[in-house]
Amino acid sequence: MSYIEIKNIYKIFGPHPQKALTMAQNGENKDDILAKTGHTVGLQNVSLSIDQGETFVVMGLSGSGKSTLIRHLNRLIDPTAGEILFGGENILQMTTPRLNAFRRAKLGMVFQRFGLLPHRSVIENVAYGLKIQKTDKAERLKSARTWIERVGLAGYEDSFPDQLSGGMQQRVGLARALTTNPEVLLMDEAFSALDPLIRSDMQDELMKLQSELHKTIIFITHDLDEALKLGDRIAILKDGALMQVGRPEEIIMNPADDYVRAFTRDVNRSRVLRAKTLMQPTSTGNDTPANTTGWPEVDANMRLEDILPIAIACPDGISVVNRDHQKIGTLSKDQIIAALAA
Ligand SMILES: Nc1ncnc2c1ncn2[C@@H]1O[C@H](COP(=O)(O)OP(=O)(O)OP(=O)(O)O)[C@@H](O)[C@H]1O
Ligand SMILES: [Mg+2]
Known part of the structure; x- marks a missing residue:
């Protein structure tokens, strides 16, 4: 069994999901279900196995269900049907205290809009997760300092977020996520707000850190080049359904269908x-x-x-x-x- 097991997840958005769920389970498509029931299919029978230490990229067009999928992993959203296991434990059956402990201990998150606390300095932002965990102050500042240095921001400990460029702010975001030493990093379009050169730097930085840290990373992007560069494996979503899961070269050499092929058309294959x-x-x-x-x-x-x-x-x-x-x-x-x- 893989570290993360997502089993037959369906997510229907709307007040009375049952009828739409049955339709989705019978294979009706998202547009028809919306037209007939007024309910939106967020995810349709998604199953994935993600290994420890893997960088797993989820990609797809806007609205394909990427954020919906990643939000299931920290239970910001619960599925309408299906199961999610972490290390064999069903996270849907966790009590609230257990879930909170699980989130604090196992998950780190990096957001597209950085999500930094504006009135706190870089070091306070980075140390924040440890503060929540009630780690003693000297220790959390020491750890924060180490991670700030590790992401290349030594010297900026006392700066405030609005004094930093976007790329630097996202380095803070990365350091903050890593300071609590999570097993899993959830990154939803983490680099999408950055301009191309800075974005490429951040991709390199993440790959360098990952080669040392071996976290399990779930990285969401709508950019295939980014997916191919970062991903050990890539899952491609369309209308909430999985179209293909594979290693970058498998996706390029054997796209599962025309949707995936359309994505791969402009890729620099030599890379x-x-x-x-x-x-x-x-x-x-x-x-x-x-x-x-x-x-x-x-x-x-x-x-x-x-x-x-x-x-x-x-x-x-x-x-x-x-x-x-x-x-x-x-x-x-x-x-x-x-x-x-x-
Ligand atoms: N809270 C919600 N209520 C109703 N519908 C929702 C909700 N969240 C997402 N959806 C719908 O679920 C589908 C998937 O949305 P999601 O945000 O997961 O897409 P995405 O792939 O992350 O898109 P983007 O690239 O734009 O971020 C869309 O049709 C969206 O309208
Ligand atoms: Mg999204």
Whole structure:
């Protein structure tokens, strides 16, 4: 069982959801259900398994149900039907004190509009979660200082939010979420309000932190490039229903339907596809053909954008090697061009 299990969640918005729920369970679509019942389908039979330490991205157009989904994970919203388990525990059955303790101990949240307390300094904002947990003052300030430094804001401890740029404010938001050492970070469009260069910096910062911290991150975005960059796996929602769940290269190489394909059309494929996705595997028991001698070697995880110059310089072919420098496959220039052109 995965760390987070979302099982057959339906969310119907409106005063008498039962009829609409039955219609949704019978597969009627969101528009018809709205027309016939006046109720909005927020989520339609969504099931997901999310592993500990995974960066799991949820994406989809506006109104597809992304925020509705993430709000179920901290129970800002309860489902009309379905179950949600964290580490085997059904969070829908938690009593209020248990739920509050669970939220404080396990969840950290980063919001699109930063959500900082305007009349408190950076360090007070970052230490706030520990204050709620009644951590002793010296200890919480020490911890806050560490995280402020970790997100690159050392020196700004006593500044106020309105004295910082958007990117800096979101660094504060990130530090605040991390200070309580949560297992899970919930990030709803956390970088969407930032301009492109700052946004890209924040993505890099998050990836760097994640490579050290190994949190379980649920990251919501409507931007496929962001999803592909950050996500170990990506779930794509449409009208409250899951269209596809997969690793970035799976989404790009095998989009499940036209909706997903439309998303992937403008993606820079060379940035997503890796040597291991495209290579011709060296079959076991069958020695590498002798003619690969002299071919350059690339790591299986190398992206096409970095392989391309090598392929141009060495038109015969490229050997793909694993971490132990064993040859596991080959790549030809034609294969690369075909993948980029698809
Ligand atoms: N509190 C609510 N009451 C009624 N309908 C709601 C409520 N919250 C969400 N909805 C509806 O549920 C659907 C999903 O909304 P949601 O906010 O989850 O979308 P989203 O994917 O987060 O969109 P965005 O990218 O614009 O943030 C929409 O049709 C929305 O109108
Ligand atoms: Mg939203």
